[in-house]
């Protein structure tokens with residue numbers, strides 16, 4: 332078994348990129364502790380709780396020698412999604428338009444792991460991660476040559492762009508590593524300039540507590556009022572700093588059925604989202620990355636988003652929201668009350 336045969340099998344399983352990094356203490360891994368100490372992680376306390384493991388994959392797999400890093404393109408449209416949102420529609424980050432990547436990428440990684448186990452022989456050890464383990468995925472992806480971590484903190488591949496899911500197999504196989512990705516941001520500052528909340532506080536440095544992705548998905552209670560105008564029609568995630576990136580002008584487009592938009596995404600009307608019953612949303616969240624936010628947080632963001640509507644439409648949308656059992660949850664009730672006042 333060679334790196335070439337591993338990459339060939341990864342490609343056959345649907346991965347667009349595959350590279351190998353040493354399971355070492357790469358210098359960028361150390362930044363996480365500082366970032367957390369500066370308060371940039373907000374309510375994501377699980378990051379601090381697992382900071383030691385995240386500093387070195389050998390805390391996750393003691394015998395680790397290599398990290399096999401993979402990426403799969405999820406982009407399904409050419410035009411930037413933020414610009415494509417029409418009045419009255421909600422914006423959902425494009426990574427959540429199709430199937431839940433945790434499930435799909437994990438299944439493919441398990442198949443790759445099974446193939447490795449079959450071919451590696453006795454003593455083989457490995458674990459898989461898809462945004463679900465204490466692994467700084469982008470650092471290993473960069474070290475494995477899949478691209479570079481841009482000033483917007485996303486992993487960018489010069490040929491494919493940044494609309495990619497990442498995953499890893501941490502293993503005790505001693506594999507020859509690839510050369511790391513080379514930073515090609517140059518003098519560009521488009522992502523910093525475009526971020527509506529100034530969340531990219533410096534090149535390569537994200538303050539998650541200001542990021543609309545964090546605010547719509549991770550924050551469980553009310554979103555601080557200072558950010559609600561910036562949320563605009565976003566009810567899940569934010570794509571702006573990737574939409575404006577010149578490396579996404581010719582981003583790869585996937586025809587993988589897993590990532591094709593489900594239902595009426597990405598053209599979901601806010602009034603329809605507000606009218607859909609709680610059971611309807613629960614059904615809709617099955618098999619979707621949207622379930623990370625859950626019904627209450629989505630309802631909260633819908634209420635904030637009604638501030639984008641003309642007065643009559645806003646009242647109708649808020650009345651529709653208020654009829655569901657979820658509207659009695661404090662976070663939703665607070666958001667509806669705020670939206671009625673504004």
Ligand code: SF4
Pocket residue numbers: 483525526527528529530531537541542543544569570571572573
């Ligand atoms: S995802 Fe949106 S809010 Fe977050 S850093 Fe990028 S542009 Fe800013």
Ligand code: SF4
Pocket residue numbers: 481482483484515516517519520521522523572575576577578
């Ligand atoms: S927008 Fe420019 S600075 Fe930001 S990640 Fe893309 S190339 Fe780098």
